[in-house]
Amino acid sequence: MNKTIEEINGKIRNGEAVILNAEEIIGYVAEHGIKKTAKNVDVVTTATFGPMCSSGAFLNFGHSDPPIRMTKTWLNDVPAYSGIAAVDAYIGATELSESEGMAYGGAHVIQDLIDKKPVKLRATSYGTDCYPRREIETFITIENLNQAYLFNPRNAYQNYAAATNSSKKTIYTYMGKLMPNMGNVTYSSAGQLSPLLNDPYCRTIGIGTRIFLAGAEGYVAWHGTQHNPQRQRLANGTPSGPAATIAVIGDLKKMSTKYLRAATFYNYGVSLYVGIGIPIPVIDEEMVEFLSVKDEDIYTEIFDYSVQRRNKPSYGKVNYGQLRSGNVELRGEKVLTGCLSSYKTALEIADVLKSWIIKKSFYLTNPVCQLPSEQKVNVLNVLSEDEL
């Protein structure tokens, strides 16, 4: 039995919609089968909460008197990009403080803004006839910004690699602290709860899809950078490595630091934990098959991060059930595993989204446009102009 988004929204409006989270659907399908689930269940809420470096926020400060065309801009000593209009800036999550280094970065500025803390704004300019001021130093809060919106170019990766370290020394990476001699394995995915692993071919998630973004309503704006939908897939549709990605947008003023948190990876740098929840409409039986995917059915590959090259040697594939158990076998030995993304918070987000839909404060959307299904990822080669 097929359902349209409009029919599902009608059921939400009438208080008749059946909504499960992406963990609950697994048991439901096991008990009732595909056909019955497709008929009975209307929406499955998926979510993820993990460090997503490709994140940041656009801010508009309003004009000072006399006005300034900000050329270089700092927020709490963290450089923000202001090579756009006079008082617009983009604060990137991973940008480091010029005074505090890795202890404080763009992600922390974003977190402080959401928490309504005063943030020091400093900007310089060359001065023009229309914007004579050459420098400014003042304090702002999120409340007196005209606009503050999160715009993350790449989030919610459909799967990601796992990491280990075969070298003799501890290494510090964006996959966390990796102990020598393959002392641990780290990974980062919500697995069976993850939005894009529950809709592997992006049938229902596309441009314009309304989502939960860090505690507020947000939208899928575009496909994310490094979107790689053509990666090899298992029969259940899931890829065994990083594949599809999304760019997301939402109002920072409405977000909560419960679901948007600054992080520092020791000796690596700053990142931002982003909470994303996506409701997936149960439009047909095929969708139920995808949604019933569980950790044991989703595989990733363990790579050696001590090899400082683009292509790293692989130590084989493991599934998320094994990874989540706390250890995996690597070359015949049990190795401890650790996750960068929080399953607990992801589950909480899936349930918050479910409650929004039940309360009729959140309705599902048809994508305005599908995400590209035929893109590949290019590499960067060092070339002279005539080698291109």
Add this chain to the structure above:
Amino acid sequence: MATKRLVLTFPEKIVTKPITYRLVKDFDIQFNILRAEITADIEGKILLELKGDKDKIEAGINYLLSEGITIQDASKDIIIDKEKCVNCGLCPSLCITKALIINRQSYELVFEKNKCILCGFCENCCPVNAIKLKI
């Protein structure tokens, strides 16, 4: 039989004294050195697990204090800030004694103090700075 985990801080002048030998010889205390940071001419620290008769451990501790050693209860020295923790589960991958684990039902980070040997591997791994180690 009682068990106690202590962090002993040795002042510079007694680093070279055979303190732990006296614990065995005079107080019949079994000990296990879980961690040590000692150099001959500066202050040293040892994380010890003591096993023995309750009264004898007490007497042993008094002896250590009389030698000018500072004693801290080891189980108090690692602090997980529950407000900051996002329950990601990165630190369990560094915890060789499994004192830090993600509970499979609640998905929450659980810290079992009595398993911790204060190795300190976890301290700088926390992305949200929720782990503080004091030794």
